[in-house]
Each structure stands twice: as C-alpha cells, then as structure tokens.
Amino acid sequence: MQTAVIVFPASNCDRDAAVALETHTGKAPHMIWHKDTSIPDDVRFVVVPGGFSYGDYLRSGAIAAQSPVIKDLKQKAEAGLPVLGICNGFQILTEAGMLPGALMRNAGQKFVCKISRLRLANAQTRFTKLYDAKHEIDIPVAHHDGNYFADDDTLRRIEGSGQVVFRYVDNPNGSRGDIAGIINQAGNVLGMMPHPERAIDPLHGGTDGSNIFKSILGSL
Numbered sequence: 761m762q763t764a765v766i767v768f769p770a771s772n773c774d775r776d777a778a779v780a781l782e783t784h785t786g787k788a789p790h791m792i793w794h795k796d797t798s799i800p801d802d803v804r805f806v807v808v809p810g811g812f813s814y815g816d817y818l819r820s821g822a823i824a825a826q827s828p829v830i831k832d833l834k835q836k837a838e839a840g841l842p843v844l845g846i847c848n849g850f851q852i853l854t855e856a857g858m859l860p861g862a863l864m865r866n867a868g869q870k871f872v873c874k875i876s877r878l879r880l881a882n883a884q885t886r887f888t889k890l891y892d893a894k895h896e897i898d899i900p901v902a903h904h905d906g907n908y909f910a911d912d913d914t915l916r917r918i919e920g921s922g923q924v925v926f927r928y929v930d931n932p933n934g935s936r937g938d939i940a941g942i943i944n945q946a947g948n949v950l951g952m953m954p955h956p957e958r959a960i961d962p963l964h965g966g967t968d969g970s971n972i973f974k975s976i977l978g979s980l
C-alpha cells in the first residue's frame with residue numbers, strides 16, 4: 761500500500777515516520793517536499809511528521825501550515841484521505857485549521873523529553889481500534905509547545921463527540937483536559953503530541969505505538 765510523509769525545512773522525524781510506514785506496509789512511502797503542490801493519487805495514508813519546521817519561528821507549525829502542499833492535503837483530507845500529524849505535525853494541522861485548538865508553550869516553559877503514559881480516551885477510532893480501551897500505553901514525547909488549548913465551547917464539543925483520543929496520565933505540559941491527541945469530526949485526521957513512530961520496535965523500549973499504524977492501515 762502506498763503511503764507518504766510530508767517533509768518541511770527542519771522536519772527531523774520524517775525518517776522515523778518513513779521507517780514506521782515501511783515496517784507496517786512493506787513499502788517505502790513517498791517523501792513529499794512541502795513545496796510540491798500535490799500528493800500523488802496512489803497515496804492512501806499521509807503522515808505529517810515531527811520536527812522544528814521553520815525553526816518553530818512565529819509559532820510552531822504556523823509557517824509550515826502555509827506550505828504549498830497543505831492546500832492539496834486539506835482537499836484530500838476533506839475527501840476522506842487519512843492523515844496522522846505527529847508532534848510538529850499536530851501543530852501544523854491545527855495551524856492549517858484541519859484540527860481544532862492550538863498548541864501553546866509547555867506550562868513549565870521547558871522542553872519535555874520522556875516516555876509518557878497515555879490513556880485511550882476513544883479506542884473506537886480508525887486509528888485506535890486495535891487498542892484495548894482499558895490499557896494504558898507508553899509513548900515518548902519531545903516538545904516545548906505541547907500545551908493543548910481550546911476554548912470552552914470547542915472543548916465541550918470535542919469532548920462530547922469523542923474527538924479526544926489520547927490523554928496523558930501524568931500531564932507533562934499543562935494541556936487542557938490532559939489532552940494528548942484529538943481527531944477531526946469525520947474521523948480521518950488524527951493529531952497527537954506523543955511520537956508513536958518512536959515506539960514500534962522492542963529496541964525502542966516498547967511497541968505501544970504500533971497499533972496506531974496497524975489500525976489505520978488495516979482500515980484501508
């Protein structure tokens with residue numbers, strides 16, 4: 761199955777995302793430079809990877825959200841293409857208006873780099889259906905702007921419609937509602953601050969991230 765990773769200036773988790781996709785599909789993804797204006801039609805799943813696109817200037821993800829390829833990504837996502845935004849990728853998807861809310865500076869003002877324990881807030885999405893809803897999972901985080909914010913109305917709406925997918929057990933960044941990951945209303949765009957692509961091999965210290973890739977790829 762053909763997948764793709766979008767690469768921005770100063771993406772640094774694009775290779776990890778590519779390894780995760782190749783591990784789960786047996787096929788190398790297309791690496792799509794952000795200046796490309798379209799995503800090839802054979803692509804069935806896109807990862808917007810982590811990193812420090814444009815040096816995190818202005819706001820993390822704000823400049824990358826204006827990249828030419830985002831227009832086509834938006835159109836294809838609206839038509840149903842599944843998209844996973846990881847860390848800086850999540851920031852880019854919120855800045856592009858593809859997911860609600862914003863990622864602000866961590867409450868502690870420091871970069872946080874550790875394994876975080878997550879609860880499944882919704883184990884029935886296309887990205888999480890292979891998880892046991894009762895299990896907690898360990899996935900690494902590495903960010904300075906992971907403090908999820910949404911206004912009260914938005915928060916009520918996403919909580920009410922099952923769009924909160926992951927919550928931190930031990931909130932490392934001050935996110936409202938301990939939110940670590942959310943999905944769009946249509947259920948095909950997931951954004952999360954933790955890095956599932958860094959938890960797919962026992963050599964990573966754990967494989968709890970694998971089921972995200974298996975769930976979404978298995979749904980295609």
Ligand SMILES: NC(=O)CC[C@H](N)C(=O)O
Nearest residue numbers: 810811847848903904905
């Ligand atoms: N690992 C990442 O993607 C980091 C995201 C972003 N640059 C931040 O520090 O918040």
